[in-house]
Structure formats: C-alpha cells, structure tokens
Amino acid sequence: MRSTHGAAPTAGRLAGLGAALLLTFTAACSSPDTGGQDGDIGPTKSGSTKSGTAVRKPVPGAAFDYQLGGPYTPPDQVRAVSRDRTADPVPGLYNICYVNAFQAQPGDAVTWWQDHHPDLLLLRADDGHLVIDEDWTEPLLDISTPARRDALMDIVGPWIDGCADAGYDAVEPDNLDSYERSDDLLDVADAVAFATLLADRAHEQGLAIAQKNTTDLLPHRARVGFDFAVVEECARYDECGDFADAYRGRVFDIEYVKADFATACRTWGEDLSITLRDLDVEPAGTKGHVYRRC
Secondary structure (H helix, E strand, O other): OOOOOOOOOOHHHHOOHHHHHOOOOOOOOOOOOOOOOOOOOOOOOOOOOOOOOOOOOOOOOOOEEEOOOOOOOOOOOOOEEEEEOOOOOOOOOEEEEEEEOOEOOOOHHHHHHHHHOOOOOEOEOOOOOEOEEOOOOEEEEOOOOHHHHHHHHHHHHHHHHHHHHHOOOEEEEEOHHHHHHOOOOOOHHHHHHHHHHHHHHHHHOOOEEEEEOOHHHHHHHHHHOOOEEEEEOOOOOOOHHHHHHHHOOOEEEEEOOHHHHHHHHHHHOOOOEEEEEOOOOOOOOOOOOOEEEO
C-alpha cells in the first residue's frame, strides 16, 4: 500500500525493511540522463489496446476490499479485492494484483537488484548515494532513461505476467509519484513513460491497469492507458471529484479515518466504491482490523 499522503506501511511491507537499510553498492553510477519534460509526452501508439477493449474493467461502484496486509475471506457482498502479487486471487471476484513498480520492495527483490544491476536500476544522487523513500526505507528505481526503463521492465514485466498467470483481472502498480521523492532527478514525464510500458504489458496479458493515486497524472491517463483508479484518502484531500470525473465512477477509494469515510460516503457514496480500512490493512481476525463500506 502506498498513500501519497503518508499512510502507515502495511504489515506485509514491513518485512525486510532492515535489508534495505543495509544496502551497500560499490559500482559507480553515471549521472542520470533527463527523461523529458512535463507537457507533451507523445501520442498513444497505434495498435495498442489503450481503449481497454481487450481487458475487463471493474464494474463502477462494486463493493471493494483492500487486503494488502494479508489475504482473508472477503466480507459478504464484496465483488472486487486487491491483494499483493504474492497472494492468490479470490475465485469469482474481480481481482486486482498489487505490484510495487516504482520503488525497490525490501527483501528478495532488493537483493536481486543489488546482485545484478547495482549501478543501473536504482536511482543515485550526484554524490553516489541511493535516493531513498525515507517513509518506507525503499530505494527509488531509476526510470530516467529509455534504456533503464527497458531494463526495469525485464524485472517488473514478469511480475505483471505472473499476475495474469495467477488469474488476476487487473494490476495496481504503486508509487507512481516516486518522482516527487527523487530530489528532482525524475519528473512526471519519466513516470508517464514507465507507466505506459507497464500498461502495455498489462494489456498484452489481458489485464486492466489502475492508476494509483497521483492526481498529477490524470491529464496523461489516456496516453498511459489506465483503465480505472485505486486511490487512498481522496475525501481527506478533496480529490474524489477529480478521479470520479476522469474514470466515470470506476474508482476504488480507501479511507483510513472515520470522519473522512463519512464525508466520502455522504458526498460520493452513490458514485464511487468507498471503503474504510485500518492503516495497516490488517487481515480479518487480527487486532486492529477495520472494514466498512458505504
């Protein structure tokens, strides 16, 4: 789970944080090339499935459960669920596969990058130090050039393929907004370019793809190929209307504060799928677990 506004990490993502803290790299990295400027990022490629006609989009307003902290039997009436890519989908529901696509997930994935591409795939500052998302202790992926984005797709692409092979209906790539934590080494154009590669891969596999948070990318949603949105705390930060207009109600909103949930239900309950969850999105039966819907 990644909130653009600082929601707490899930229990599953806390595992292995120490490994990220211990990352050391000896290979030097050249300064990253620029990945383009905001604004004109180029037209949609001919022949792609940007319209979403080859994939199944979620039903607007479908009751939703956000299960990133661990899988469990969804409550009655739930018709869509998001789970980590390492978990199995739920038979009979619309299943969304969570992938941490713009930052290095602590644990095995970080070790893989360290062993094979220490100087290419992790973003470094001019002094050679890794650029870290301090809230999550996660190194940012270096999506600053086409070559680096292609190399990253050799890793992230198979994760998306795995979601399809497991039987998921859609993919939810997280940390679209990592450029905001990049010390100005990345920009919106870099995020759009990499997200487009992710969308192409998802559509090739018959998966829909969600825009995760990040209102700055709404103007680029058609070029990228996003099919729907998964957002956190859109009521708290007055973003629900923007997402609702962009995706015609195909929006799954997760609120973490009861008052914000009440506001969301009162204002957007007939238009969006709104869920109240605990910050750590704990599984049912676990202390602290909270689940409600409008």
